[in-house]
Amino acid sequence: MIEISCEHVILEISNYIDGEITLDLRARMEEHIRGCKHCAAVLDGTTNTLRLIADGRAFEGAFDLPAGFSERLRQRLAAHA
Amino acid sequence: MRFSNDDCMRAIATIPNQREADLISRIKAGERDLFYELIQPYQRTVYAAAFSVLGNASDAEDAAQEAFLKALTHLGQFRAEAKFSTWLVQIALNEARLRIRKDRKGLYSSIDEGAQDDDGEYFPIDYADWREIPSETLQRKELKEALQRALATLKPIYREVLVLRDIEHLSITETAAALNITEASVKTRLLRARLMMRDSLAPGFDGSWSVGSPTYKKVRPF
Secondary structure (H helix, E strand, O other): OOOOOHHHHHHHHHHHHHOOOOHHHHHHHHHHHHOOHHHHHHHHHHHHHHHHHHOOOOOOOOOOOOOOHHHHHHHHHHHHO | OOOOHHHHHHHHHHHHHHHHHHHHHHHHOOOHHHHHHHHHHHHHHHHHHHHHHHOOHHHHHHHHHHHHHHHHHOHHHOOOOOOHHHHHHHHHHHHHHHHHHHHOOOOOOHHHHHHOOOOOOOOOOOOOOOOOOOHHHHHOHHHHHHHHHHHHHOOHHHHHHHHHHHHOOOOHHHHHHHHOOOHHHHHHHHHHHHHHHHHHHHHHHOOHHHOOOOOHHHHOOO
16 A cells, blocks of 8 residues: 555545545555554544534534524515515 | 335425425515525525624624625526525625625735635644543533634634535535635635644643543543
8 A cells, every 4th residue: 555644644634534535545544544643633633623513512602693683684675675 | 106215305305495496486576575485594504604704793694684685686697507595605705705895995915815825735733642522521611612712713715614514514516606616625725724723722622621520631641
């Protein structure tokens, strides 16, 4: 199996998590990560970060519509229609 | 005639799209009061898209509401080449960017500078080992605040892609269409955004969010 560098692994780490890489590249990355603490830490950290972001509780409230948003919108649309 | 499960699933999946297409046709034909029904499911995504550019609730509401009004005015131009939701998000992003340009005439450098930044490399900070975060930690106020702070510190081009893809769960294709960039650019920006979020959150990941919890000593034994 052809070895790949840390730089290459980091460049593909997001695609790796999304499953957007070939099976061959996935196997080479996993081989590298097994022997590289730095890349393993980047992968763990990025995976943890995405898990937090994807969890509904993490941004609870942050992207909720402000109170009265829908009512104000309906009124503006009615005036506009 | 017998239908397979796949036939049934396909039929069910097309119902909302068909209903949406019918609503669009009726509104175009003059039933404009149906517009709220059409956009009702997309209010949060449109608001989040505006928020990803502007970074505050008040401006994001103004931009999102204006985007809906523009969508109603220009619905006749919607040709269904993209999904209707993607078209709405595009309008919201444009509206939000327009506001930044108006507000910071001559000072708005970050968006355009950032757009040229795509090919540069980003190397993650060399933090040591990380451990799995216990689920109950997600409810901690410090963690929520740290996540929101980390998101706020991203440049808009990275925040936009992260919000659309990882928070609002648009596909890579939909994100590319909404931002009017290539799928390759979405992937490049997403990589950067995710690594920068990881680096911003890392100091807490190694245990500080878990102080006092039974897992703290396992995460940070020294």
